Amino acid sequence: MKMNKLNTTKMNNFKILSVALFASASVVNAQDINEAKKQIDAEQYQKAKTSLKSIIKSNPSEGKAFFLLGNIYLNQSVIDSASITYNDGLKAKNDAHFNQIGLGQIDLEKKDVASAKAKFDIAKNQARKKDFEEYVYIAKAYMNNSNPDYKAALAALELAKERNAAEPQVLLALGDAHYGDKNQNEAFSAYRNAFQADNSLIRAKVQLGVLLKGAKAYKEAVAAYNEVIALSPNYGPVYRELAETYYYWALNVPGRYDEYIKQALSYYEKYMTMTDYSLASRMRHADFLILAKDYKALEVEANKMKELDKVNPRILRYLGYAAYENGHIDEAISSLKQFIDNPNNKVISLDYLYLGQAKIKKGTSADGSTIDPVLFAEGTELIKKAVELEKSIAVDLGDLGKELYGKKLYKEAAAIFEIAVTDPESKNYLLDNFYLGTSIYFANGTLPEGQKADPIALQKADTALGNLITGSPSTLDAYIYRARVNSLADKPAMMIQYYEEFIKVATAAGAEELAKPSTKAKLTEAYNTIAANSDKEKAKEYYAKTLEIDPANKFATQSLQSLK
Structure with missing residues (x-):
């Protein structure tokens, strides 16, 4: 009887010890996961990956460790590894349902919203009554993908608020959702409240600076970031935000571009x-x-990446960009072609743009006077693909077009500017239309004798100059070149119309404009051409106008004498 009592006592003590050890292990794992979360927030992703892999190895029952590790892979666009990690996490004993959220975000990347929602619903159904974290991560999944849905994120966060409206992480996520939804006031309130609720939540205070950066209040944003540094000088993301702020500041203050870009880097x-x-x-x-256009540093960085991972395809992109900008054209073509030709790579517009420009550069003769037509055709097709993928990239084509224009390769310049003007929202739209119209004019005005001008091309030139007149009706050269284009197109009525409009706009510009030698020369051209294409009385009138500003003009003098 005593023996049985002793055994029972030992068994109870063993159970108590086991529960205590289990509780202790759970606390340690929770602490480790919280430390990994801090590392993720500080963007120390390699440290976080090491921490999470260690947790998973020592305790594979921790489903949240799989989820957080999968999130890092997803953040780094390693989708296959993310998917494998989430699926492994579904087998975990604890918090496995978080991995449904990760798999749901992958569905969102694939634009399969219904499948994502089904997985989010599984995670919500397995959450306890007062749990809020699942809803925060669902909101983040809606925000942190290639096709963000901030309204859906806000809806998920409303459910999180029902469970814990004062939770700092809920408030921080609300700030992100409102910011993405372009509601600055609500975002500011949420970020401020998050930091007030937990002043160790440094990212909430950083985001107050981000709001100022978005409003182009760069000086105030820098001041806000410096407040963060005073509180937490080792918080890495604040320095990235400072870099990005100085980059945008440089773009908006061209006179201080070099100074601010240096600060940014x-x-x-x-x-x-x-x-x-x-x-x-x-x-x-x-x-x-790439944004800062420091291509020497990019080449160094790309080669360091190559040492770390010779097979990662994105390194080919960076090598290609750097090689092109640093004048290594063959290497640029080789790297970018290898990257684009791999069907597993996600090709972006810049990849096509750089390869297209490299092909054109490769085909251009050493003296810049000729271009291989095959390489030029291949290059322009690639540039068209770039703009089809991302229309806004058309703004970057002007430099290439002007380079060709300056070498008097007008036909080729026109082909580039024709692509550039496909984006009416481009800040260079009007200037690119001017270059398109004049490129076509010069290409057709300098043809060998006996070769006829291209009527389709001349119509494009007329349209381009018309676009310029619509957007900038005081631009005198738009009228003079439109008249010249219509002269080449053998459309005398249109030619006269635009010469007359030129005269009208030049006159309206006032005496200072009319006194310029260049304007006088163009007025002489307009008067003489109108006179030469008019009846006798009108001709006399316009030749007389010519002689008023250029008394020695031989053409007007001789023409007037012949009309007597």
Whole structure:
């Protein structure tokens, strides 16, 4: 009897010890996962991956560790690894349902909203009554994909608020959702409230600076970031935001571009030292170097990435961009072609743009006087693909077009500007229309004797100059070139119309404009051409106008004498 009592006591003590050990292990794992979350928030992704893999290895029952690791892979666009990790997480004993949210976000990337919602519903159904975290992560899934849906994110966060309206993470996510939904006031309130609720939540305070950056209040944004640094000097993301703010500030203050870009690059280097030098971070750095147009540094970074991972295809993109900008055209073509030809790679508009420009550069003779027609045709087709993928990239074509224009390769310049003007929202739209119209005019006005002008091309030139007149009716050259184009097209009535409009606009511009030698020369051209294509009385009138501003004009003098 005593033996049985002793055994029972031992068994109870063993159970108590087991429960205590299990509880202790759970606390340790929770602490480890919280530490990994802090590393993710600080964008120390390599550290976080190491931490999460260690948790998974020591305790594969922690489903949230799989979920967070999958999120890092997804953030770094390694979708296959993310999918495998989420699916492994579904087998975990604890919090496996979070991995449904991760798989749902992959569905959103594939634009399969119904499948994503079904997975989110599974996660919600398995959440406990007061749990809010699932709803926060569902909201983040709606926001952190290629096709964000901020309204759906806000709807998910309303459910999170029902469970814990004062939770700082809920407030922070609300700030992100309102910011994405372009509701600055609500975003500001949410970020402010999140930081007031938990002043260790540094990202909430950083986002107050981000709002100022978005409003182009760059000086105020920098001041806000400096407040963050005073509180938490080792928080890496604030230096990335500083870098991006100085980059945009440089674009908006051209006179201080070099100074601000230097600041931007310096802060990005600081960000890298605060986070990690993993391949993913180096790629993000490379993306910033492309924005800042520091192609020497990009080439160095691309070669460092190549040492880390020789097979990662995105490295070919960076090598290609850097090689083109640094004058290594064969290497640019080889790298970009290899990247684009791989069907597993997600090709972006810049890839086509750079390869197209490289082909054109390759086909241009050393003296710049001729271009191989085959390489030029291949290059322009690639550039068309670039603009089809992303219309706004047309703004970058002007430099190439003007380079060809300057070399008097007018037909080729016209082909580039014809692509450039397909985006009416481009800030260079009117200028590109001017170059398109005049490129076609010069290409057709300098043909060998006996070769006829291209009527279809001349109609495009007329349209382009018409677009310029619509957008900038005071641009005198638009009228003079439109008249000349119609002269080449053998349309005398249209020619006279635009010469007359030129005279009218020039006269309205006032005495200062009329006194310019260039304007006088164009007025002489207009008067003489109208006179030569008019009846006798009108001709006399216009030749007389010519002689008023150019008394020695031989054509007008001789023509008037012949009319007597």
